[in-house]
Amino acid sequence: MGIRRIDYALCTGCGRCVDLCPMDVIRLDPDGKKPVIKYLRDCMSCFACEEECPENAIFVTPDREKRIPLPW
Amino acid sequence: MPSVREERIETDLLIIGGGIAGAFAAIKAREAGCERVTLVSKGKLGRDSISSFAAGAFTMIFPEDDRGELIRLWGLSEAYGAGLYDEALLNVWINDNYDRILEMDRWGVEWEKTPDGKFERKVGRFAKMVGWFHGSQMMQAMAKKVRASGVRIIGHTMVTDLLTENGQPESRVTGALGFDVRTGAFRVFKAKATVLAAGGCGLKSRFSSHRFQTGEAIAMAFRAGATLGRFETGERIHTTAAHFDTHGLIFFVVQGGRFVNALGEPFMEAYDSELKDFASMSSVSAASAFEVRAGRGPIYLDLTGFTPETVRKLKKVIPHVAMILERAGVLVEEKIVKKVEWAPAFYATIGTGGGAITNTQCETTLPGLYACGDAMSRPPHFAALPGASVSGARAGRFAAAYVAGADEAKIREGQVKRVREFALAPLARGDGVDPDHITLGLHEALLPYEVTIISRGDRIQKAIDEVTRIQEEELPRIYALDPHGLRVANETRSMVLVSELYLKSRLLREESREGCLREDFPYTDNVDWLKWSMLKQDDGKIKLWTEEIGADHYQYKPKREKYLCPMFAAATKRGVPWG
DSSP: OOEEEEOTTTOOOOOHHHHHOTTOOEEEOTTSSSEEEOOGGGOOOOOHHHHHOTTOOEEEOSBOSSOOOOOO | OOOOOEEEEEEEEEEEOOSHHHHHHHHHHHHTTOSOEEEEOSSOTTTSSGGGGOOSEEEOOOTTSOHHHHHIIIIISGGGTTTOOOHHHHHHHHHHHHHHHHHHHHTTOOBOBOTTSOBOOEEOGGGOEEEEBOTTHHHHHHHHHHHHTTOEEEOSEEEEEEEETTSSTTSOEEEEEEEETTTOOEEEEEEEEEEEOOOOBOTTOSSGGGTTOBOHHHHHHHHTTOOEEOTTOSOOEEEEESSBOOOOHHHHHHTTOEEEOTTSOBOHHHHOTTTGGGSOHHHHHHHHHHHHHTTOOOEEEEOTTOOHHHHHHHHHHOHHHHHHHHHTTSEETTEEOSOEEEEEEEOSSSSSBOEEOOOTTOBOSSTTEEEOGGGBOBOTTOOHHHHHHHHHHHHHHHHHHHHHTOOOOOOOHHHHHHHHHHHHHHHHHOSSBOHHHHHHHHHHHHOSHHHHTEEOHHHHHHHHHHHHHIIIIIGGGBOOSSHHHHHHHHHHHHHHHHHHHHHHHHHHOOSOBTTBEETTSOEEETTTOOEEEEEEEETTEEEEEEEEOOGGGOSSOOOOOEEEOHHHHHHHHTTOOOO
16 A cells, blocks of 8 residues: 555665655655655555656555545 | 754745745746745645646637637536636636746746647647646746745745734734644744745545645635635536546546446436536536436446557556556556546645635735635636646735835734644644544545535535534544654644535535535526625634625626526436435
8 A cells, every 4th residue: 555665775765755755754764874664654655756766666556545435 | 752943934925835826926926026035835846736746737728719708618607617707817817827838838847739839739628728738847847947036945844824913813914834844843934925825625535646735725824814715616526546546537538438337338428418528527526426326336437448559648648647557457468457436536625616815916805915826715717727827926926016015024922832832732742633533534524425516405514513523522632743743633633624614615505506516405596696605714713604706797797597507407317316
């Protein structure tokens, strides 16, 4: 659900995803070296991080993280 | 709990919100000679607005277009509210549209063009003529232009309240207060004038790009005592896939995609014989809801007729959407293998609808406060991105003129302390009710189709009662553990207020028209209801009233008649019970 993987073998720790995530789901880890998925439940599957990752290190699924009631 | 630092920022013009409206306001204020312009937004400029996620359709009006025809479409046709329109705003919208497109073109926004370099324009949803830009590139180009214009940009900052000259509501707005959503540091802005450009609220319902749109500007304008209005009108519902998020609907429909019911029958023609699957999202939602009520649900978007050639085109034109369909198991190699279950997504204030009442110069009822884009009150014809561009540019220009003649701004420390404590309360509490629980409560109250799509007074009242209960029992106990949680808690507070404003306005309108159907008042009433709903805070409560739209003075006058709203007539023909 939502952002599912940051491939640390590919990630260079540039911090771009941390800067651009509109929901602030991704943060730099306390060492400040690599991004971590910190607030998964707020991910809205917008794909911004995956699209802008220069190393193609991020994978997002379109499945919603949270249940949203259907109107019927 | 992190320590609460505070930073003071003084500026001439403060712009709250960094979508296309805020970007235009900032650029135009600088162009008009405003020295110090500060733009504050909740994330990274260029990536933190609905505009950043717009698929690319942009209504284009060319100077040679027939003006009377445009007004008949936007002002008088059923799809745009059957005569409930604002002539002055519509004229501005028509006049300014092309200039904004030319500017965006000059600033590096990439548009689809014909081989001889002209803007390519096609028929889009609800008979609009739309041009196309290339998705997220648009806001990236706009952000670049904002930076190049010498605007001070403060990102990752959530503004929660306005500050006023005398520290009380209904006086000149002289700044705002917010906090850094990562560090928790408070920022106090002092400004000669303020532009609100962060009014969109999607209630964190369906639609992937709307979960950070929670209506802060609406909430702060309301608390500052501005007059707001038009919450119940316009295209209040969009639609998307029921179990994942996608966009690209215009592409789908143009390429032969059809809305079908559970029996596989296309049904849109029965509800809108003219626009069919190109009808407004309000109409598609209402038609879908009627089909479901008649036992013919769920509803699907059927793309299984796509040829391999269409799929190749999809992959080329909107690769992002193709990728989503692949990951959702809908698109396998070059074939659409199953129908996509489809459902309405609630738009509380996005695109058209509620916000601060303004004149055509984007002045609100409070001195020093301007509103544009989703933060301003918009009639049904005020299409999202072009409307935001036009109003953003005007807000920037007229706010700059106000700043040029304005006295120094004063703020009151007592008010700073008060609004800071209000914003900080969930973190100070550190324990209590989860914001997500409240959001789900709002969804359960508002999302059922019988509340927001095919409505009725008793059901609206029940939803109001539930929102009131949330306000009284849960909201005072909302908690946060860190600055991120504080952001979510404050977003939730805005959404609860926007829900209340929407529902109460909906209850006020005792008639039916596009986007606002009432089973208990099924007639479109151009005799008694060519009126706008208005509201403001009055002694801690919401005061609601209506004002005539003034159609008798319009050049193109709606007919003063009352008739069964066509959507209900169509439902009867389809054998769907209502009443």
